[in-house]
Amino acid sequence: MIAAIVVVTVPLLASGGVRCRTFDVDCPRTASAVPEPGRTRIRLTAEEAAVQGSYAALGDSYSSGEGAYVLAADLDPRNRCHRTSQSYVHTVERTFVFPGGTRFWACSGARVEHLLKGKAGEPPQIDRADAGTSLVTLSIGGNDLGFTRVLAGCIVRLPWSPSCEHQDVELAARKPALRVALTGVVARLVERAPKARIILLGYPRLFAEERGESLDNLSITDQRWLNSKGSELNELIREVAQRADEGIVAAGGAGSVEFIDLYSAFTGHEVGSGVPFVNGLDVDLKALKVEIRSYHPTAVGYAALAENVVRQIRRGPDRDLNQWK
Numbered sequence: 001m002i003a004a005i006v007v008v009t010v011p012l013l014a015s016g017g018v019r020c021r022t023f024d025v026d027c028p029r030t031a032s033a034v035p036e037p038g039r040t041r042i043r044l045t046a047e048e049a050a051v052q053g054s055y056a057a058l059g060d061s062y063s064s065g066e067g068a069y070v071l072a073a074d075l076d077p078r079n080r081c082h083r084t085s086q087s088y089v090h091t092v093e094r095t096f097v098f099p100g101g102t103r104f105w106a107c108s109g110a111r112v113e114h115l116l117k118g119k120a121g122e123p124p125q126i127d128r129a130d131a132g133t134s135l136v137t138l139s140i141g142g143n144d145l146g147f148t149r150v151l152a153g154c155i156v157r158l159p160w161s162p163s164c165e166h167q168d169v170e171l172a173a174r175k176p177a178l179r180v181a182l183t184g185v186v187a188r189l190v191e192r193a194p195k196a197r198i199i200l201l202g203y204p205r206l207f208a209e210e211r212g213e214s215l216d217n218l219s220i221t222d223q224r225w226l227n228s229k230g231s232e233l234n235e236l237i238r239e240v241a242q243r244a245d246e247g248i249v250a251a252g253g254a255g256s257v258e259f260i261d262l263y264s265a266f267t268g269h270e271v272g273s274g275v276p277f278v279n280g281l282d283v284d285l286k287a288l289k290v291e292i293r294s295y296h297p298t299a300v301g302y303a304a305l306a307e308n309v310v311r312q313i314r315r316g317p318d319r320d321l322n323q324w325k
Contacts, residue, residue: 044323046316047096050197053134054100057089058115058125062139062203062305063106065089067279067296080120081107082292086299091306092137096313103128108292111143112181116188126188133193137309139201140185141233144178145171151295154226155217155281164222171229179236186244186257195254195323199312200241202234204265204305206278206295215272216281234263245317256317265304266297277301 044052057063065087069075074084083104093102105125107114115125129136142148150171154164189198207215207223214220241259248255269277278301282291297305 041324043320044325046197046321047314048325049195049316049321049323050135050313051096051098053098053132053195054130055093055096055098055102055135055137056129056133056193056196057087057092057102057104057106057137058128059106059137059139059201060110060141060143061106061108061292061296062142062201063087063089063137064108064110065106065302066108067293068299068302069293070299081105081110081122083107086302088302088306088309089137091303092135092309092313095310098135100132100134106139109143110140112140112178112185115140115185126185126192129189129193129196131193131195133196135313136189136193136196136198137201138189138198139203141178141182141237142203144181145174145229145233147229147233150229151226152290154222155290164218164225168225175232175236179240182237182240183244186240190244190248190253190255190257193255197255197313197316197321198244198257199309200237200257200259201305201309202237202260202262203230204262204278204297204301205230205267206271208270208273213272231263234261245319249319252322254322256319256321258312258317260308260312262305262308265308266301269301269304271295275300277304 061067061082064082065074065084066082068084068086071085073079074082074086083106087104087106089102089104089106093104105122105128107119107122107125110119110125118124150164150167153167186198186200189196205227207218207227209224209227215223218226238259238261241257244257247253248257266277269275271278271280276298278295278297279293280295282294
């Protein structure tokens, strides 16, 4: 009986796989699971996490650089998304080194759906983010709420027509759909680029809050109402970013979703100021149409946006990132 027991236990002890499953000894280990003697893990800084891979610059006209044209290529008809040389994206890629390179795919006029379906004959913007992406910047939402049409409705009207505020109900009705769509696309970005810092940009205020004068057929009341609608849009984007980031923390994820409040980025340099950071109304009188550069940042305006984006990349979210070296 004793000999039989020995015969059975010999092959058991000789099998590393069985010993591992049964006694948790002699189990194979990966190199990363066995730390070097005396070495401890060090958490990546926010900036280190952002620049370890590639940078995907996505979104609408406020990221593409619409409104600031310096080079001939900025107005090339083949440049259907109006990605210009003055976008803040170029400052970001000059300031930091991204081993995986920069993917600049923001497109003027883009809505959330275009991140998923593509625009102007281009593939979906979201496809530019992947597992190797460490930074995403994204401005989106203004076109979904129809701010261009809202501005046009405020400006192209007779002096005795209703004020801008008559569009309030229509704007409010679009917000729930935008919240759902933006929440969904951010979740997709987190899924595609789980280690990325995803930075959502708010929109700057277009009109002064304190000084008052009519501009472009916009009364002071109209301007302040438009400012308030921009502030409400920013709050919606901020809430979506905050909830997405809370989800990452709860799941122990590596990346982040952050929001940059740009509402006051153009303070003192709004439309009509001495040195505006944003273009005012520009009308082609021959064609009787509003030029697309209207109410988009100037070159110095994009420089101001770049300063804020660079600062956020360096500062990071208001929490530690779950990334180590």
